Amino acid sequence: MDFADVVRRRRMVRNYDPDRPVSSELVDKLLEYAIRAPSAGFSQGWGFLVLDGQADRDRFWEITTEPGDAADSWLHGLRRAPVLIVALSNKQIYLDRYAAADKGWTDKDEARWPVPYWDIDTGFASLMMMLGAVDEGLATCFFGIPPEFTATFRATFDVPDAYTPIGVLSVGYAAPDRPSPSLKRGRRQVSEVVHRGRWGSGG
Numbered sequence: 505m506d507f508a509d510v511v512r513r514r515r516m517v518r519n520y521d522p523d524r525p526v527s528s529e530l531v532d533k534l535l536e537y538a539i540r541a542p543s544a545g546f547s548q549g550w551g552f553l554v555l556d557g558q559a560d561r562d563r564f565w566e567i568t569t570e571p572g573d574a575a576d577s578w579l580h581g582l583r584r585a586p587v588l589i590v591a592l593s594n595k596q597i598y599l600d601r602y603a604a605a606d607k608g609w610t611d612k613d614e615a616r617w618p619v620p621y622w623d624i625d626t627g628f629a630s631l632m633m634m635l636g637a638v639d640e641g642l643a644t645c646f647f648g649i650p651p652e653f654t655a656t657f658r659a660t661f662d663v664p665d666a667y668t669p670i671g672v673l674s675v676g677y678a679a680p681d682r683p684s685p686s687l688k689r690g691r692r693q694v695s696e697v698v699h700r701g702r703w704g705s706g707g
């Protein structure tokens with residue numbers, strides 16, 4: 505698919521065809537895309553937990569949602585996704601990487617970091633998968649695990665404390681869904697968000 509089409513077609517899809525599984529080859533392809541993402545100092549401090557078995561997915565939904573939540577329509581459709589990929593970041597890998605001789609931040613002081621690059625890079629990797637999925641005719645939605653469920657999520661899936669789930673990618677073949685009400689906000693145009701030369705100059 506033309507790259508411009510991939511970008512234009514990408515959207516969060518919150519309902520999936522329950523009768524169309526995603527082949528393990530395609531899942532592997534997405535993960536290969538993920539590891540091509542850029543990362544600060546080539547730290548690559550990410551990890552991906554693939555839940556492509558029904559029992560694992562059931563467990564995931566059970567421990568990351570409240571009992572009545574399934575009635576919520578977007579969650580209902582999302583639960584049909586045949587694959588979930590949890591993207592996790594590891595801050596310590598970055599602190600250790602930047603303490604190496606070629607970087608020299610031996611104090612490992614987090615204040616040196618303008619923003620949490622470990623989360624950003626894992627987000628980049630997630631976007632690689634989202635765009636790759638569109639190119640393969642698949643659909644995805646990126647959503648967060650509410651913080652109150654993080655500890656149980658780690659315990660349930662044996663995730664080490666060093667890894668923080670930054671989001672989950674549902675992957676599958678699209679089924680009809682309702683557009684998010686958030687879209688009514690409208691897309692902010694280039695002229696609204698771009699400043700040339702100095703802030704306030706307009707796009």
Ligand SMILES: Cc1cc2nc3c(=O)[nH]c(=O)nc-3n(C[C@H](O)[C@H](O)[C@H](O)COP(=O)(O)O)c2cc1C
Pocket residue numbers: 514515516517518578645646647648671684686687
């Ligand atoms: C960091 C992040 C978190 C999001 N969390 C959720 C979520 O919890 N549930 C959901 O339905 N959509 C979630 N979204 C999707 C956004 O609502 C969506 O990207 C936005 O409305 C624009 O729509 P589009 O991606 O389909 O173009 C999230 C998106 C991002 C980037």
